[in-house]
Amino acid sequence: MRPLWGLAYFCAQNQDQMATNRTFTMIKPDATGAGNTGKIIDRIIEAGFTIKAMKWTQLSLADAQAFYAVHAERPFFGELTEYMSSGPIVAAILEKDNAVADFRELIGATNPAEAKPGTIRADFAESIAANAVHGSDSDENAAIEGAFYFSTRELA
Ligand code: IDP
Ligand code: MG
DSSP states (O other), X not given: OOHHHXXXXXXXXXXXXXXXXEEEEEEOHHHHHTTOHHHHHHHHHHTTOEEEEEEEEOOOHHHHHHHTGGGTXXXXXXXHHHHHTSSOEEXXXXXXXXXXXXXXXXXXXXXXXXXXXXXXXXXXXXXXXXXXXXXXXXXXXXXXXXXXXXXXXXXX
């Protein structure tokens, strides 16, 4: 096989791996710090999501600013990025039909005071900033956010 064809094949495979029916999540520092990581992963699996990739890591402040660049103009950007870099997080790519919308349903509203009973944020979040979990808001952002943490070789 000529090298160029090999590269084209590799890129096509990568695109396929970043297709829809996936979402991206982080278990945030409040939840990892409170010892709720395992309980939250259980909820995610019980809700029918398959884990495609997962890692325990910590964001630097610069990483958090890059990840949340879309919120750079929001008044809470400084608070959010300092908080998200303050302790360990668990990053994961999840798969399920209708993954983005179903995961947002599972985690509940941004403000835990408004999250429906039984949602992850209602049960585990501390505040609107320290709200236990992140969930992508679109297929496009799920692919971008997943690629922030994982190469396609890390998916299984
Ligand atoms: P989402 O996580 O439910 O999608 P976004 O509006 O995208 O909510 O906000 C991103 C994150 O920024 C939230 O999950 C939360 O941690 C934080 N955040 C949102 N609104 C506020 C606020 O009013 N004060 C402090 N932090 C906030
Ligand atoms: Mg959001």
